[in-house]
Every structure is written in structure tokens, then in C-alpha cells.
Amino acid sequence: SIKGTAEKYGIAYSTLRGRLKGAESRVGGHQRLQVLTPYEENSVVRWCERLDEWGHPAKMLLVKEMAQAIVSRKLNHHVLGKH
Numbered sequence: 001s002i003k004g005t006a007e008k009y010g011i012a013y014s015t016l017r018g019r020l021k022g023a024e025s026r027v028g029g030h031q032r033l034q035v036l037t038p039y040e041e042n043s044v045v046r047w048c049e050r051l052d053e054w055g056h057p058a059k060m061l062l063v064k065e066m067a068q069a070i071v072s073r074k075l076n077h078h079v080l081g082k083h
Contacts, residue, residue: 040070
């Protein structure tokens with residue numbers, strides 16, 4: 001039963017019922033709205049870490065420009081939003 005399984009694994013009955021009916025997790029549902037893929041985001045993070053290792057902490061404008069460069073190559077000049 002759904003209730004028994006939810007109790008066994010310590011998750012909410014409503015969560016399990018929703019997943020069985022095709023509902024996505026909050027993270028999964030929002031992932032489609034992201035402009036950068038997780039791999040691309042990780043690349044930006046690694047780039048920031050490398051800059052920091054070299055003694056040049058990445059400023060927000062520089063990080064945004066890097067992300068914009070990735071997006072521009074991929075989406076033909078799509079402009080990133082504020083968040």
C-alpha cells in the first residue's frame with residue numbers, strides 16, 4: 001500500500017502519492033527552467049575556484065559575463081535575467 005510504503009521509508013504519504021501520479025519534485029520541476037545545465041553551472045564554479053586559487057576572486061559581474069558567454073554560444077544571444 002502507498003501508506004505502508006511511505007511509513008517504511010519515512011516520507012509523506014502525499015509526496016509518494018503525488019510521485020505515483022506523475023508529480024515532479026520541486027527541484028526537478030524547476031530544473032527545466034534553468035538556462036545553464038548542471039554541468040555548465042559546475043564549470044562556472046570550477047572557473048571561479050581557479051580564479052580564487054590564483055588570487056583573483058571572481059566579482060559578480062565577471063561571473064555573469066562568463067555565464068552569459070556560455071548561454072550566448074548555446075542559445076544564440078539569449079540574455080540572462082537578474083537571478
